[in-house]
Amino acid sequence: PAELPTAPTATTCPYCGVGCGVLAQPDRLGGATIAGDPEHPSNFGRLCSKGSALGETLSLEDRLLHPEIDGARTTWEAALDQVADGFRRTLETHGPGAIAIYLSGQLLTEDYYAANKLFKGFLGSANVDTNSRLCMSSSVAGHKRAFGTDTVPGVYRDLETADLLVFVGSNAAWCHPVLYQRMLAARASRGAKLVVIDPRGTATAEEADLHLPIRGGTDSALFSGLLATLADNGHVDGGYVAAHTQGFDAAIAQARAIAPDIATTAEICGLDVADVDAFFDLFGRTKRVVTLYSQGVNQAAQGTDKVGAIINCHLATGRIGREGMGPFSLTGQPNAMGGREVGGLANQLAAHMDFDVESIEKVRRFWNAPRMARAPGLKAVEMFDAIGRGEIKALWVMGTNPAASLPRADAVREALRALDLFVVSENVASNDTLGAGARIRLPAAAWGEKDGTVTNSERRISRQRPFLAPPGQTRPDWWAIAQVAKRLGFGEAFDWRTPGEVFREHAALSAFENNGTRDFDIGALSELDTRDYDRMKPIQWPARQGSVRTETRFFAKGGYFTPNRRARFVAVAPLARPAREPAFPLSLNTGRIRDHWHTMTRTGKSQRLSSHIAEPFVEIHPDDAAKANVVDGAFARVTSAHGAAVLRVRVEPGQRRGALFAPIHWTAETSSNGRVGALVHSVTDPFSGQPDAKATPAAIAPV
Numbered sequence: 001p002a003e004l005p006t007a008p009t010a011t012t013c014p015y016c017g018v019g020c021g022v023l024a025q026p027d028r029l030g031g032a033t034i035a036g037d038p039e040h041p042s043n044f045g046r047l048c049s050k051g052s053a054l055g056e057t058l059s060l061e062d063r064l065l066h067p068e069i070d071g072a073r074t075t076w077e078a079a080l081d082q083v084a085d086g087f088r089r090t091l092e093t094h095g096p097g098a099i100a101i102y103l104s105g106q107l108l109t110e111d112y113y114a115a116n117k118l119f120k121g122f123l124g125s126a127n128v129d130t131n132s133r134l135c136m137s138s139s140v141a142g143h144k145r146a147f148g149t150d151t152v153p154g155v156y157r158d159l160e161t162a163d164l165l166v167f168v169g170s171n172a173a174w175c176h177p178v179l180y181q182r183m184l185a186a187r188a189s190r191g192a193k194l195v196v197i198d199p200r201g202t203a204t205a206e207e208a209d210l211h212l213p214i215r216g217g218t219d220s221a222l223f224s225g226l227l228a229t230l231a232d233n234g235h236v237d238g239g240y241v242a243a244h245t246q247g248f249d250a251a252i253a254q255a256r257a258i259a260p261d262i263a264t265t266a267e268i269c270g271l272d273v274a275d276v277d278a279f280f281d282l283f284g285r286t287k288r289v290v291t292l293y294s295q296g297v298n299q300a301a302q303g304t305d306k307v308g309a310i311i312n313c314h315l316a317t318g319r320i321g322r323e324g325m326g327p328f329s330l331t332g333q334p335n336a337m338g339g340r341e342v343g344g345l346a347n348q349l350a351a352h353m354d355f356d357v358e359s360i361e362k363v364r365r366f367w368n369a370p371r372m373a374r375a376p377g378l379k380a381v382e383m384f385d386a387i388g389r390g391e392i393k394a395l396w397v398m399g400t401n402p403a404a405s406l407p408r409a410d411a412v413r414e415a416l417r418a419l420d421l422f423v424v425s426e427n428v429a430s431n432d433t434l435g436a437g438a439r440i441r442l443p444a445a446a447w448g449e450k451d452g453t454v455t456n457s458e459r460r461i462s463r464q465r466p467f468l469a470p471p472g473q474t475r476p477d478w479w480a481i482a483q484v485a486k487r488l489g490f491g492e493a494f495d496w497r498t499p500g501e502v503f504r505e506h507a508a509l510s511a512f513e514n515n516g517t518r519d520f521d522i523g524a525l526s527e528l529d530t531r532d533y534d535r536m537k538p539i540q541w542p543a544r545q546g547s548v549r550t551e552t553r554f555f556a557k558g559g560y561f562t563p564n565r566r567a568r569f570v571a572v573a574p575l576a577r578p579a580r581e582p583a584f585p586l587s588l589n590t591g592r593i594r595d596h597w598h599t600m601t602r603t604g605k606s607q608r609l610s611s612h613i614a615e616p617f618v619e620i621h622p623d624d625a626a627k628a629n630v631v632d633g634a635f636a637r638v639t640s641a642h643g644a645a646v647l648r649v650r651v652e653p654g655q656r657r658g659a660l661f662a663p664i665h666w667t668a669e670t671s672s673n674g675r676v677g678a679l680v681h682s683v684t685d686p687f688s689g690q691p692d693a694k695a696t697p698a699a700i701a702p703v
């Protein structure tokens with residue numbers, strides 16, 4: 001911005017999918033005072049430890065401030081010329097299958113839109129994927145199988161008006177703290193029950209009325225058992241099922257085949273029969289139930305089936321899209337939802353459209369695109385495997401660190417070194433991915449400098465507004481993409497001057513020839529002028545032209561987005577039992593801790609946040625620790641078939657026997673030995689392509 005505001009700027013927290021509103025008051029020294037925005041409907045003024053420490057993370061230390069080629073500072077003109085030349089030459093020589101862009105749930109919707117348009121519409125490549133693939137793509141696939149579209153049916157208020165909250169694979173107390181606090185406050189006044197289904201004794205489990213420490217990977221059996229029991233006990237809403245769904249008979253038959261009764265369910269899931277009985281009974285007789293699920297469900301070899309098994313129970317009881325009822329996916333990242341909305345996944349096109357002939361033609365006409373991608377591209381793990389095989393030769397990584405965060409991170413790091421063209425847009429001057437041979441480094445504007453929109457877990461679009469001047473030569477990511485597009489001869493289609501212009505185009509595409517068959521429609525926002533966009537209040541979609549409501553739910557009265565408008569029950573597959581590997585008898589589960597985010601490029605700057613847990617660790621059950629001869633507080637070497645890490649041991653009775661837990665945040669930059677991404681196997685869910693980060697065969701030994 002030409003002039004920085006003197007009053008607090010209303011913006012949105014850049015961390016989790018809760019999407020809290022933040023008031024940032026620049027201090028004219030490059031920092032800012034941070035407070036929760038009392039008017040933002042995600043948080044009503046609350047912030048968690050990470051959000052409230054944002055002002056401590058704004059220093060320019062470690063920032064990438066100038067474009068670089070081969071380690072030497074250069075101009076944007078020279079760098080962009082080389083990026084455009086590299087992609088042009090690769091396309092001419094090897095075709096669109098040899099180029100790719102890898103994005104991030106940290107990016108703004110406008111950045112995502114620009115990248116998706118350039119690659120899928122103008123370069124003919126659908127190799128556009130994102131680190132959101134690692135976060136919630138099983139939810140996307142589960143929604144699409146059941147509903148026909150990637151639709152979150154409910155809203156945050158449902159979490160406060162439910163009488164039963166079931167958390168599955170979610171440590172919301174640490175990972176979605178403000179929303180969790182809202183739920184606890186409502187629970188205190190309403191007496192709602194909390195059930196937590198998680199192999200670990202997490203902070204969320206500690207607050208639960210009932211904790212089911214489930215055997216990892218068996219959630220779909222638990223919810224199959226629940227479906228069978230709901231049917232046996234007369235809790236199925238026959239009217240809703242008959243009027244609005246299909247496939248119930250096949251799903252219930254399969255559920256009974258997998259988990260016919262409570263005792264069998266308990267045995268499969270490694271739980272007490274009484275606990276399973278209590279959960280099923282509570283679910284059956286409580287009308288207002290919300291089932292929340294997160295990475296413990298999504299990051300699994302059968303993640304999409306887990307989502308399907310949960311949704312089945314809500315469809316069967318008709319508890320969906322009504323106040324206080326429904327399945328609810330908690331997205332991890334600040335803009336995983338916005339990325340989904342523009343089509344920032346390799347198997348989606350744009351505006352929640354798929355790669356069917358009609359949609360391809362529709363988007364082609366809207367963009368006036370010369371070279372439309374006609375088929376889905378490679379999902380994240382496939383993309384980096386293709387790089388390793390030399391099939392993808394030109395890659396642009398934007399706002400993420402795949403050489404640390406992808407499964408088999410060491411192999412990914414090696415694969416990157418062989419690229420002909422390797423471009424990275426980054427805030428930071430060094431990380432594992434930059435260190436893997438990124439030739440062209442583009443300095444990106446960061447939170448507090450960027451201007452655009454994000455969408456949170458309840459489909460609410462909020463503005464991220466700048467309150468600091470972009471330092472050095474940092475620029476917005478959408479701008480860098482548009483500049484490359486212009487150099488490739490597509491200037492007219494990428495002639496945006498502001499993020500508001502990008503957003504308006506995105507909103508117009510959502511409404512383009514959309515006769516109600518697509519859920520995502522924000523046509524009402526396609527005519528915002530610059531002033532309106534700047535002042536835009538948080539708004540939930542859909543926001544169709546002529547019908548904007550303040551609160552929106554889907555599916556209470558059916559109206560699914562399948563061809564016959566009925567929801568699809570899913571007959572989930574029987575549990576796959578992974579083969580036992582004698583050398584790796586334990587199962588490694590990776591995840592987050594309360595006060596760090598991703599690879600700590602921002603949270604690592606705050607002493608307050610870093611002091612919560614200061615070093616990488618591994619949690620192990622006391623019996624396993626004794627067996628492996630490792631002791632609390634000492635170091636141990638954790639190994640898998642793919643890598644090794646040396647971690648501080650935490651002997652933890654809340655950990656399930658046979659399982660280890662290690663956090664994801666430390667990288668080669670922050671801990672030479674604590675890089676757990678290197679250990680994670682690259683098993684993926686067959687529908688979503690999401691990696692299973694929760695069950696890598698592993699071993700542990702004293703150092």
Ligand code: SF4
Pocket residue numbers: 013014015016017018019020043046047048049050051052175176177178179
């Ligand atoms: Fe930010 Fe999430 Fe904390 Fe809200 S709950 S302040 S969005 S990290």
